[in-house]
Amino acid sequence: MRRRERKVEDTKEIKRILDESKYLQLGLCDKDQPYVVPMNYGYVYEEDRLTFYLHGATEGYKYELIAKNPKVAFALECGVEPFEGKVACQYGMIYSSIMGKGVAHLITDVEEKKRALTLLMKAQTGKDFTFNEELVSIVNVIRIDVTEFEAKSRPLPPAMQK
Numbered sequence: 001m002r003r004r005e006r007k008v009e010d011t012k013e014i015k016r017i018l019d020e021s022k023y024l025q026l027g028l029c030d031k032d033q034p035y036v037v038p039m040n041y042g043y044v045y046e047e048d049r050l051t052f053y054l055h056g057a058t059e060g061y062k063y064e065l066i067a068k069n070p071k072v073a074f075a076l077e078c079g080v081e082p083f084e085g086k087v088a089c090q091y092g093m094i095y096s097s098i099m100g101k102g103v104a105h106l107i108t109d110v111e112e113k114k115r116a117l118t119l120l121m122k123a124q125t126g127k128d129f130t131f132n133e134e135l136v137s138i139v140n141v142i143r144i145d146v147t148e149f150e151a152k153s154r155p156l157p158p159a160m161q162k
Contacts, residue, residue, distance in 0.1 A: 008096070008151035011045075017096045017151055018043055020078035022124060026054065026144075027073035028065040028104075037062055041076075042120030050146040052102070053116035055139045063140060066104045072144060075099040083156055094156050100149025107141040116141045 008014060028035045042053040052074070056062065066072075077097040085091050107113050113136040121129040 006152040006154050008153050011048075013096075013153070014098065014151045015045060017076070017078055017098055017153075018045060019123070020096070021076040021098070022078075024052065024054075024074045024076040026062070027075075028062060029069040029071060030065055035061070035065060040120065040124055042116060042118075042123040044119065050100075050149055052142075052144040052146065053107075053120050054142040054144070055117060055120060056142075058138065058140050060140075062142075063106065066106065066142065070104045071101070072104045073099070073101050074144065079153075092154070094154055096151070096153040098149055098151045100146055102144040102146040102148075105143045105145065107143050110136055112143075113139075113141045116143065 008017070023038045023040050026037050026039050028037070039054045039056070044051045044053075075097065076099075077095050080093060080095045082093050083091065107116060110133055114131045117131045117136060117139070118129055121127065
């Protein structure tokens, strides 16, 4: 990270970013061409270990790519808002973000799928849902075991505050 002053290391702040963001951009490898798809997510962040859970249809291009190469990248952000300056170079964006890399796994275990979908719905709606075997059988669930990530935040510069 080039701008070290923007680095976020506080667990509480990282969880805030994870909670306020509602989708992530999932980057997959398609031979020599990247493929990126936005997806809703649920997560577990404990003891500095981050795991994402994503869901989708039971077949599709992203699953073909994961089967060929499970290495993925991701980015998510929240609080994105432009600000103006007196000159062009003072314009910018406030934001909080997390980006990183990991390994994707297609979950087949019914109980793990139920747990993953419960986490996903909690992250997206703030509500608790339960899932039965029939419901989890009609979706695929991807678990991303995050191998590295970094969080950063850019607040409104003091010179721009009123």
